[in-house]
Amino acid sequence: MKQSTEFSTLQEQVTATIREAIFKQVFKPGERLIQDELASKLGVSRMPIREALRCLEREGLVEFLPHKGAQVIGITKEDIEELYYLRSLLEGVTVQKSMYFLTETERTQLEKIVEKMDMDIADRNVDSYVKHNQDFHILLQHGCSWKKVKMLTSQFTEGYPVYVPSMLPKTMTISNMEHKAMLKALDEKDPIKLRQIVEHHIIRTGNLLAQLFE
Amino acid sequence: MKQSTEFSTLQEQVTATIREAIFKQVFKPGERLIQDELASKLGVSRMPIREALRCLEREGLVEFLPHKGAQVIGITKEDIEELYYLRSLLEGVTVQKSMYFLTETERTQLEKIVEKMDMDIADRNVDSYVKHNQDFHILLQHGCSWKKVKMLTSQFTEGYPVYVPSMLPKTMTISNMEHKAMLKALDEKDPIKLRQIVEHHIIRTGNLLAQLFE
DNA sequence: AGGACAAAAATTGGATACAATTCAGAAAAA
DNA sequence: TTTTTCTGAATTGTATCCAATTTTTGTCCT
Numbered sequence: 001m002k003q004s005t006e007f008s009t010l011q012e013q014v015t016a017t018i019r020e021a022i023f024k025q026v027f028k029p030g031e032r033l034i035q036d037e038l039a040s041k042l043g044v045s046r047m048p049i050r051e052a053l054r055c056l057e058r059e060g061l062v063e064f065l066p067h068k069g070a071q072v073i074g075i076t077k078e079d080i081e082e083l084y085y086l087r088s089l090l091e092g093v094t095v096q097k098s099m100y101f102l103t104e105t106e107r108t109q110l111e112k113i114v115e116k117m118d119m120d121i122a123d124r125n126v127d128s129y130v131k132h133n134q135d136f137h138i139l140l141q142h143g144c145s146w147k148k149v150k151m152l153t154s155q156f157t158e159g160y161p162v163y164v165p166s167m168l169p170k171t172m173t174i175s176n177m178e179h180k181a182m183l184k185a186l187d188e189k190d191p192i193k194l195r196q197i198v199e200h201h202i203i204r205t206g207n208l209l210a211q212l213f214e
Numbered sequence: 215m216k217q218s219t220e221f222s223t224l225q226e227q228v229t230a231t232i233r234e235a236i237f238k239q240v241f242k243p244g245e246r247l248i249q250d251e252l253a254s255k256l257g258v259s260r261m262p263i264r265e266a267l268r269c270l271e272r273e274g275l276v277e278f279l280p281h282k283g284a285q286v287i288g289i290t291k292e293d294i295e296e297l298y299y300l301r302s303l304l305e306g307v308t309v310q311k312s313m314y315f316l317t318e319t320e321r322t323q324l325e326k327i328v329e330k331m332d333m334d335i336a337d338r339n340v341d342s343y344v345k346h347n348q349d350f351h352i353l354l355q356h357g358c359s360w361k362k363v364k365m366l367t368s369q370f371t372e373g374y375p376v377y378v379p380s381m382l383p384k385t386m387t388i389s390n391m392e393h394k395a396m397l398k399a400l401d402e403k404d405p406i407k408l409r410q411i412v413e414h415h416i417i418r419t420g421n422l423l424a425q426l427f428e
Numbered sequence: 429a430g431g432a433c434a435a436a437a438a439t440t441g442g443a444t445a446c447a448a449t450t451c452a453g454a455a456a457a458a
Numbered sequence: 459t460t461t462t463t464c465t466g467a468a469t470t471g472t473a474t475c476c477a478a479t480t481t482t483t484g485t486c487c488t
Binding site: 008009012047052054055057058060066067076078079084085086089090093145146147149151152163198 | 220223224261264265268269271272274280281292293296297299300303304307359360361362363364
């Protein structure tokens with residue numbers, strides 16, 4: 001496996017590689033991941049493979065069975081519903097706690113991102129929109145000092161294919177309207193309202209994804 | 215390291231051992247966990263140690279820094295507050311989803327556990343109470359088909375010292391009264407009410423623990 | 429045929445030894 | 459005193475081996 005400057009340890013590269021393979025259905029749900037196979041296929045030894053599988057287990061992408069090794073988890077419609085419901089709960093409380101500690105700089109930056117997303121919609125640039133959308137959500141949570149909940153949220157967003165081909169132009173418009181509603185709640189210094197909008201925003205996205213899932 | 219029938223792999227034993235050592239402050243917050251040291255101390259090789267540390271990382275007890283290894287995470291008062299708030303959210307939604315799928319057998323079993331806890335209170339048997347309390351909470355969640363949220367909840371309860379010397383007799387009495395209120399909500403088939411009671415129950419416990427924490 | 433059961437192969441869990449890499453601090457040079 | 463270099467400790471990764479367990483295969487019996 002070639003060295004890259006992006007990851008500081010081989011294990012991280014291996015993790016990223018296997019994760020992508022799972023997303024791209026190279027490894028199908030239920031399939032067993034044989035350590036020796038992966039090791040020789042990626043040209044590394046079994047040690048980084050095993051650590052990588054442990055990391056993927058934490059992300060919920062694989063499952064370890066004692067003496068049987070790692071298996072790819074299948075994602076069902078119910079999993080999507082659960083995932084987005086949990087994300088709405090977690091991200092909701094995060095932004096509520098974050099609000100009061102957001103600086104004025106961050107406020108104006110959030111507005112800029114929303115404007116950029118409006119441009120992305122006009123340009124039909126889905127990739128750029130998704131990227132800006134992530135930036136927006138992360139920045140909105142920046143004021144929250146709780147670490148565990150932020151870690152969980154980021155795991156949920158990283159650990160699953162956010163970039164499914166679902167972000168249609170119409171969806172993006174509604175989505176960005178909700179982003180603007182969040183900024184309004186921020187102006188009004190109403191953390192409960194902010195939380196509710198965020199919760200609804202995420203659940204709505206989840207339902208959309210779940211619908212698409214069959 | 216002696217073999218035990220409780221764990222099917224050595225890695226699980228090692229995980230449990232290190233976890234307990236962290237709880238008992240044998241390894242203090244911020245302390246680096248040197249793999250070779252642990253390996254020779256426990257009489258095992260590095261491989262199960264590293265996997266164990268990955269598991270503990272997932273539980274939030276240690277932190278990995280690239281090329282620096284694992285460090286014990288320090289637990290602050292704010293961490294306790296966060297932990298129990300999140301647990302209340304997660305366990306709340308779990309029991310709400312669980313309720314309708316609980317069998318009559320499980321209902322009566324829950325009642326029995328509550329009775330046992332009443333006896334534990336009378337006997338001043340804290341250890342037995344804590345055990346029964348865990349059983350109660352797990353059983354109450356049994357009907358929920360969502361897996362991830364249950365995994366998270368169990369991680370939160372396992373990953374932190376539930377058995378701190380805080381379960382005083384008076385606390386236990388209040389706690390078990392709330393358990394009875396949960397059964398009542400179950401009788402009334404009111405999932406929202408059940409959820410609220412559970413949420414309040416956990417947050418109250420968390421506040422108690424947080425108070426004790428300095 | 430078709431199922432139960434035992435042998436064989438594959439795979440994981442784990443041990444050991446060794447090489448490579450990184451990081452931090454001490455020592456040496458400017 | 460400041461900068462550079464060296465060095466040692468620790469992590470990270472490789473290669474190889476072994477035991478225990480699971481899965482597969484193949485055979486035997488009804």
